[in-house]
Amino acid sequence: MATNEGGVGGMLSFSMTSVVEDVLQQHGTRLSDIDLASRKAEEAALRRYEAAGWLRKMVGVVGAKDLAAEPSEEEFRLGLRSGLILCNVLNRVQPGAVPKVVESPSDSIVVPDGAALSAYQYFENVRNFLVAVEEMGLPNFEASDLEQGGKSARIVNCVLALKSYSDRKQTGGCGMSRFGGSLKPSNSGKYFTRKNSEPFTNSLARNASMNEKSFGAELNSNGDLAHDTDMNNRSLNMLVHTLLSEKKPEDVPILVESMLNKVIEEFERRLASHNESMKTAMKDMVVCEGGKSLPRTASGEMKRKVEVKSVNGTRETQYCQDNFSDDKESSTRLLKQQTLFDKQKSDIQELKHTLHTTKTGMQFMQMKYHEEFSNLGKYLNGLSHAASGYHRVLEENRKLYNQVQDLKGSIRVYCRVRPFLPGQPNRTSSVDHIEEGNITITTPAKYGKEGRRSFNFNKVFGPYASQDEVFSDTQPLIRSVLDGYNVCIFAYGQTGSGKTYTMTGPKELTERSQGNGVNVPDANLVPVSSTSDVLELMFIGQKNRAVGATALNDRSSRSHSCLTVHVQGRDLTSGTILRGCMHLVDLAGSERVDKSEVTGDRLKEAQHINRSLSALGDVIASLAQKNSHVPYRNSKLTQLLQDSLGGQAKTLMFVHISPEPDAVGETLSTLKFAERVATVELGAAKSNKETSGDVKELKEQISSLKVALARKEGASVSLQHSLSISPERHRMRAGGSSPSLSNKQVGGDVLGCLSNQRQPMEDVGNTEVWNNSPLRQNRPNFDLQELLMDSPPWPPVNGLGLDFQKEDEKDMGYGDWVDKVMVNKLDGVNRNEKPLGHVDGENDLLFQRHVLDSRVYPEQPYNKLTSTKMDTRAYDIQRSRFDIATTDDSDELEVATSDSSEPDLLWQFNLPKVTSLSNGVGSKIKKPHSKLVKSPDISAVNRSSVPTFGPSPSRKLLNGVAQSSHRNGRPVSGNVKRKTGNGK
Numbered sequence: 001m002a003t004n005e006g007g008v009g010g011m012l013s014f015s016m017t018s019v020v021e022d023v024l025q026q027h028g029t030r031l032s033d034i035d036l037a038s039r040k041a042e043e044a045a046l047r048r049y050e051a052a053g054w055l056r057k058m059v060g061v062v063g064a065k066d067l068a069a070e071p072s073e074e075e076f077r078l079g080l081r082s083g084l085i086l087c088n089v090l091n092r093v094q095p096g097a098v099p100k101v102v103e104s105p106s107d108s109i110v111v112p113d114g115a116a117l118s119a120y121q122y123f124e125n126v127r128n129f130l131v132a133v134e135e136m137g138l139p140n141f142e143a144s145d146l147e148q149g150g151k152s153a154r155i156v157n158c159v160l161a162l163k164s165y166s167d168r169k170q171t172g173g174c175g176m177s178r179f180g181g182s183l184k185p186s187n188s189g190k191y192f193t194r195k196n197s198e199p200f201t202n203s204l205a206r207n208a209s210m211n212e213k214s215f216g217a218e219l220n221s222n223g224d225l226a227h228d229t230d231m232n233n234r235s236l237n238m239l240v241h242t243l244l245s246e247k248k249p250e251d252v253p254i255l256v257e258s259m260l261n262k263v264i265e266e267f268e269r270r271l272a273s274h275n276e277s278m279k280t281a282m283k284d285m286v287v288c289e290g291g292k293s294l295p296r297t298a299s300g301e302m303k304r305k306v307e308v309k310s311v312n313g314t315r316e317t318q319y320c321q322d323n324f325s326d327d328k329e330s331s332t333r334l335l336k337q338q339t340l341f342d343k344q345k346s347d348i349q350e351l352k353h354t355l356h357t358t359k360t361g362m363q364f365m366q367m368k369y370h371e372e373f374s375n376l377g378k379y380l381n382g383l384s385h386a387a388s389g390y391h392r393v394l395e396e397n398r399k400l401y402n403q404v405q406d407l408k409g410s411i412r413v414y415c416r417v418r419p420f421l422p423g424q425p426n427r428t429s430s431v432d433h434i435e436e437g438n439i440t441i442t443t444p445a446k447y448g449k450e451g452r453r454s455f456n457f458n459k460v461f462g463p464y465a466s467q468d469e470v471f472s473d474t475q476p477l478i479r480s481v482l483d484g485y486n487v488c489i490f491a492y493g494q495t496g497s498g499k500t501y502t503m504t505g506p507k508e509l510t511e512r513s514q515g516n517g518v519n520v521p522d523a524n525l526v527p528v529s530s531t532s533d534v535l536e537l538m539f540i541g542q543k544n545r546a547v548g549a550t551a552l553n554d555r556s557s558r559s560h561s562c563l564t565v566h567v568q569g570r571d572l573t574s575g576t577i578l579r580g581c582m583h584l585v586d587l588a589g590s591e592r593v594d595k596s597e598v599t600g601d602r603l604k605e606a607q608h609i610n611r612s613l614s615a616l617g618d619v620i621a622s623l624a625q626k627n628s629h630v631p632y633r634n635s636k637l638t639q640l641l642q643d644s645l646g647g648q649a650k651t652l653m654f655v656h657i658s659p660e661p662d663a664v665g666e667t668l669s670t671l672k673f674a675e676r677v678a679t680v681e682l683g684a685a686k687s688n689k690e691t692s693g694d695v696k697e698l699k700e701q702i703s704s705l706k707v708a709l710a711r712k713e714g715a716s717v718s719l720q721h722s723l724s725i726s727p728e729r730h731r732m733r734a735g736g737s738s739p740s741l742s743n744k745q746v747g748g749d750v751l752g753c754l755s756n757q758r759q760p761m762e763d764v765g766n767t768e769v770w771n772n773s774p775l776r777q778n779r780p781n782f783d784l785q786e787l788l789m790d791s792p793p794w795p796p797v798n799g800l801g802l803d804f805q806k807e808d809e810k811d812m813g814y815g816d817w818v819d820k821v822m823v824n825k826l827d828g829v830n831r832n833e834k835p836l837g838h839v840d841g842e843n844d845l846l847f848q849r850h851v852l853d854s855r856v857y858p859e860q861p862y863n864k865l866t867s868t869k870m871d872t873r874a875y876d877i878q879r880s881r882f883d884i885a886t887t888d889d890s891d892e893l894e895v896a897t898s899d900s901s902e903p904d905l906l907w908q909f910n911l912p913k914v915t916s917l918s919n920g921v922g923s924k925i926k927k928p929h930s931k932l933v934k935s936p937d938i939s940a941v942n943r944s945s946v947p948t949f950g951p952s953p954s955r956k957l958l959n960g961v962a963q964s965s966h967r968n969g970r971p972v973s974g975n976v977k978r979k980t981g982n983g984k
């Protein structure tokens, strides 16, 4: 039966002795009746022997020579009195527990009364022992107990406790102390004390007294629990035997039965109590170790699980307090756990902090997001607002741009360098470098000391500049045609330098290869059909153009080419009519005949080309020097360009150069010429506008003219007669005029009123001039409507900003848009075509028209204004060829060119329409030249100030040379100097 009484397990165990005693008491038998004193004495002796035996064992027989194996109480006290045995044993159990043990001569120790020992020595050793034992938490005694007899029991208890401590330490620290003491560190101040039951103690004492020898022999140094249990069982047996032997035999069964009932009852009670305790203990399990829970004591200390063998042989789980080493381990573990816990705690804190930071960050980002979102909204609002004002700004920009262009007024010069052509051997370019508007040419020594020459232009395009780039720079200028400005772009440069390439693009003429939007500023304003129409015309013009191979260019243009686009439109908001025209002039290249190696016809072409270009140079020089006289009439070329060079047009010259070093001579002279051109100031360009007020006025005038016409039939007959004999008059009537002839020249005030054809800028294209013309009041007596009434209607063309004519407006003779394309061919020599007019041998004016479209009609802007049924759109391509006559004398030159210029006017007319007229005018026009020159009407008209159709009043012959009066180099009156006869 278990005798353990400590901890939870102790609740289950109980003392059989006490149960037996209880039974005996119930049966009136007092334990005191038994020899209790004797049993106590036996027990005390037993314990003392055990203590002495263990001490002897610990320090050896030699060390414990003064301690008997079974000492009496007095012997025991004296043997331990010096404290030497106690200290040494203690140091064995707990090394270093008593650091300094005071040794004494063994002789002294054996002195029975110990008189030889100094009190100091006793005191030192015993005191050190007692202090150490006290620190270990073992039962203690007083130092005086060793001095006086009768107190050895406490000393024995202390020694046995030390023994128990030592035993537990040797067995790994797990076990119970039979006599008290704990392996816990001394500083814990807690120890496990055996709770001896007093009845059991008594019984044990009795048992010991009865069987003292055998019991003591069974004690072993390990203090084994089983051994302990056996000893207790023997004590119990002795007790029962003693009690029963004194009883009568007949009382024994009753006594035994009573005793067993009592034992069972006690056992059940304690079992119930034990179960209760177990339940409570289970609740206290708070720490989990290795998957097993450990209970805590009431003070919160953890207990260690131990297994003990129960009396019935099963192993019971019990919990005891850790011994010292376990505590150390446990505290280390606890420390680790605490550290881990702290770390986890701090990690959690950190995570919390991170979470908080992240949350804050998210909130901040959310706030920012909303902020940016609202900003984006505002930005988009701003954008939409900007977009809504886009067209307004565009319009403003256009105006401003035009203002800037107008203010500049000078001829803009762009330079373009052709790249080396495939297959060309020499790859060293004469162009040193290009920077913005500057181009530097490397010059051979003979052209200058520096070896380099720089030129500045508005823009310089390098050899790799694409057509797109070139066009994008030119586009704004072209755009201004739609604003009613006259524009002239002409390409200049030596043969093969790329003039045609720039003006018409690569060889294949496709819409794609033609820089789109030539006609209008914005792509959506350009219907593709319209562009293809123009391209078709250009293509035909190109086909008609004379080209020929020279040593310098496989496809050298042997003629100047001019594409003229007339644009007319109406601003719907203001009702203003805008008219503009654009000349795209591709000049034939200058060439040195020795290099071009031309002969025969090609040579003649070259000569004519060079001559006309030379005339152009003269005009430029005069303009640059601001001469009062500018020799426009020295060549057809300069006549053609008169509007652009001397009028109020916007003019751009593309000067081209070849990169070859051996062409550097031509390159330099070309660039020098371009430099001179750049200095020409044309003055502010003016837009050709007519307000709705003008139109109204014109309508009224037409009405009054009709009335007047009806009244003057005779005048009408006369008019028909005039037209039938003079094609020139017809042309004038139809509104056409050559740039070389002013309104006044051709009888002009009337024509000045009627014709709104592009004319020298002072006279046409200038609303103010036109409006202020005093001749507007003098209306001609003829019916234009009659001439033009058969014109078919024109298809509507959509546009942005400028809309096309409505049906009712057509009746008024307006075309909202009138596109007129005229391709003029000014060849150097006669070709297969027969000239319409021939003036003078080699320098004869050669003129030929090509009717390209059955719908080609005479289209005169002015006619459109006055005729109620006329067509508002016409395409006309005419090809004229003429040569340039120059003489040494400038007057002579004028005469020559004047003569030749007369037929030239035809190229701006739309003869097919005229010829188709029922009045037979057309048939007469087939021979315009002779009649034109020799018409007596011309002189008549010239001499007359009465507005009528006919040649210019300037054709006054004087000494064979017509008097000429020029304004800005251009005839403004009828005083044109002419040579008599054929113009020579």
Ligand SMILES: Nc1ncnc2c1ncn2[C@@H]1O[C@H](COP(=O)(O)OP(=O)(O)OP(=O)(O)O)[C@@H](O)[C@H]1O
Pocket: 417, 418, 419, 421, 463, 493, 494, 495, 496, 497, 498, 499, 500, 501, 502, 506, 507, 553, 555, 556, 557, 558, 587, 588, 589, 590, 656
């Ligand atoms: N910028 C360029 N890029 C590529 N090739 C070009 C360029 N300019 C001109 N060419 C090529 O150079 C050759 C001569 O060009 P183009 O016929 O335009 O010269 P041109 O000045 O009109 O000559 P000409 O006065 O004899 O008519 C052509 O084969 C043309 O394709």
